Amino acid sequence: MSDAPLAVTPGEPAGVGVDLALGLWAVRTAETPAFFLIDDPERVAARARLLGIAAALTPIDDPREAVTAFPNALPVLRHAFPAQSVPGRPDPANGPATVDAITRAVALVRAGDAAAVVTNPIQKETLYQAGFAHPGHTEYLAALSGPNVVPVMLLASPELKVVPVTIHIPLAEVPRQLTTGKIVTTARITAVALQRDFGIAQPRLALAGLNPHAGEGGALGREDGDIIAPAVAALRAEGIDARGPLPADTLFHEEARATYDVVLGMYHDQVLVPIKTLDFWGGVNVTLGLPFVRTSPDHGTALTLAGTGKARIDSLRAAVELARAMSRRRATAQ
Numbered sequence: 660m661s662d663a664p665l666a667v668t669p670g671e672p673a674g675v676g677v678d679l680a681l682g683l684w685a686v687r688t689a690e691t692p693a694f695f696l697i698d699d700p701e702r703v704a705a706r707a708r709l710l711g712i713a714a715a716l717t718p719i720d721d722p723r724e725a726v727t728a729f730p731n732a733l734p735v736l737r738h739a740f741p742a743q744s745v746p747g748r749p750d751p752a753n754g755p756a757t758v759d760a761i762t763r764a765v766a767l768v769r770a771g772d773a774a775a776v777v778t779n780p781i782q783k784e785t786l787y788q789a790g791f792a793h794p795g796h797t798e799y800l801a802a803l804s805g806p807n808v809v810p811v812m813l814l815a816s817p818e819l820k821v822v823p824v825t826i827h828i829p830l831a832e833v834p835r836q837l838t839t840g841k842i843v844t845t846a847r848i849t850a851v852a853l854q855r856d857f858g859i860a861q862p863r864l865a866l867a868g869l870n871p872h873a874g875e876g877g878a879l880g881r882e883d884g885d886i887i888a889p890a891v892a893a894l895r896a897e898g899i900d901a902r903g904p905l906p907a908d909t910l911f912h913e914e915a916r917a918t919y920d921v922v923l924g925m926y927h928d929q930v931l932v933p934i935k936t937l938d939f940w941g942g943v944n945v946t947l948g949l950p951f952v953r954t955s956p957d958h959g960t961a962l963t964l965a966g967t968g969k970a971r972i973d974s975l976r977a978a979v980e981l982a983r984a985m986s987r988r989r990a991t992a993q
């Protein structure tokens with residue numbers, strides 16, 4: 660299935676997702692992986708006109724038509740949204756259809772009609788208002804995949820790979836939710852994925868401390884010694900090349916980056932700030948631990964840019980290319 664088309668979701672209809680899909684298709688080359696967008700063809704055509712993109716669209720009902728159509732027109736798998744989508748103005752009325760597009764993409768990849776899922780950004784607050792009960796794609800995709808699936812968020816760029824052990828929770832909750840078991844499970848899934856999906860035979864994992872100076876021997880916080888150090892010991896006992904807890908402030912400069920393949924950080928901003936600072940455009944969000952490949956741009960809905968033509972396609976392009984590479988690698992390994 661590695662050369663099946665990629666299923667691209669629209670994300671927030673009032674955001675930049677559709678602009679990016681149109682923009683990427685418009686600058687496609689022979690090397691661009693074929694993809695189809697799950698969306699309303701009329702809505703996509705209207706956005707193309709607004710953007711001044713002379714994109715040909717092919718409405719499709721069967722994703723298998725996408726590969727043949729792609730060189731000549733952007734294949735759009737028909738998907739209805741109940742409310743008009745005004746760029747920059749999310750409407751919770753479109754929330755269920757936004758989530759349904761993700762659900763459809765997963766069903767298609769699991770049926771073998773798509774090689775991977777590439778999601779455009781969702782406006783999380785708007786989906787919460789519409790009743791969406793998951794923090795984001797990561798947890799929703801895991802829920803769609805089965806009861807025992809533990810998802811791990813990886814942000815990957817040529818410069819750096821990072822994994823937040825805790826993801827979308829309030830900062831005050833981090834010390835409460837951080838456990839040795841959670842760190843070990845996250846690290847195991849990460850190590851397996853770096854081998855399988857990125858071809859790194861012996862991945863080197865650097866685990867950041869939670870507190871300043873990794874706790875300074877307990878004087879600046881006890882979690883580093885009590886929770887993270889035992890996780891590192893357990894991982895090393897299993898043969899995983901893990902180091903830490905390491906002070907986070909000196910973990911991301913160039914020489915430090917040469918000493919590991921991935922950093923596991925203890926909370927979202929500890930690792931997303933460095934990667935988005937180093938490489939906002941080349942970064943890709945990947946969900947590890949799923950029975951299929953899922954990638955996404957690392958940025959959000961960029962509401963103020965929707966419909967303006969100013970949104971950069973780079974991160975979606977990187978997400979599409981990484982999805983293709985990962986799905987090919989998995990197919991070859993089977």
Ligand SMILES: NC(=O)C1=CN([C@@H]2O[C@H](COP(=O)(O)OP(=O)(O)OC[C@H]3O[C@@H](n4cnc5c(N)ncnc54)[C@H](O)[C@@H]3O)[C@@H](O)[C@H]2O)C=CC1
Nearest residue numbers: 779780781782783784955957958959960961964969970971
């Ligand atoms: N995978 C997903 O579904 C993600 C969703 N989000 C959601 O996106 C919404 C907005 O989040 P923000 O924190 O404002 O982040 P954001 O990434 O949408 O915007 C941050 C800044 O980057 C700029 N930017 C983002 N994408 C760009 C692009 N393609 N080209 C040029 N400039 C771009 C924006 O204009 C803004 O100045 C939130 O609801 C958040 O939850 C955020 C990250 C990932």
Ligand SMILES: NCC(=O)COP(=O)(O)O
Nearest residue numbers: 794795796797798944955
């Ligand atoms: N900050 C990363 C992010 O929001 C991505 O979340 P998800 O929707 O991919 O789970």
